[in-house]
Amino acid sequence: MADTQTETGPGSADFYERVWDVVAEIPAGRVTTYGDIAEYLGRRGAARMVGWALNAAVGSGLPCHRVVNRNGRLTGKRHFETPTVMEERLRSEGVAFVDDDRVALDEHRWKPLEALERG
DNA sequence: ATCTTGACCTCTA
């Protein structure tokens, strides 16, 4: 075994796919945070990697607009097709905003673990 | 190979 290893090291490309899988499970009208996803995947402080994964998922049909930071702030809006599509989509799904770039995280917070307990 | 930046989080002062 040394040919088909494809160096799937201690989490790298798999981490991305795992993030995309979680984000794809986020129901409409709900939002989650980078830290929650990272923690769910076993990387507590690797919230930045989640951002990198989403950055590579732009245009992949993934609801990346449902991922916000711990403050509920749309930090990644500038990485979308347009810096306004994120807020537009969230509002369109019924997500309430407490500020211009801040969503009501307390009202729409969703966690990956919640999906496991349900399913 | 090193250094810097990045869609972050948490702790401490």
Next chain:
DNA sequence: CTAGAGGCCAAGA
């Protein structure tokens, strides 16, 4: 409340 520092892992120059 704000500011600074440490940690996490990856990509670009």
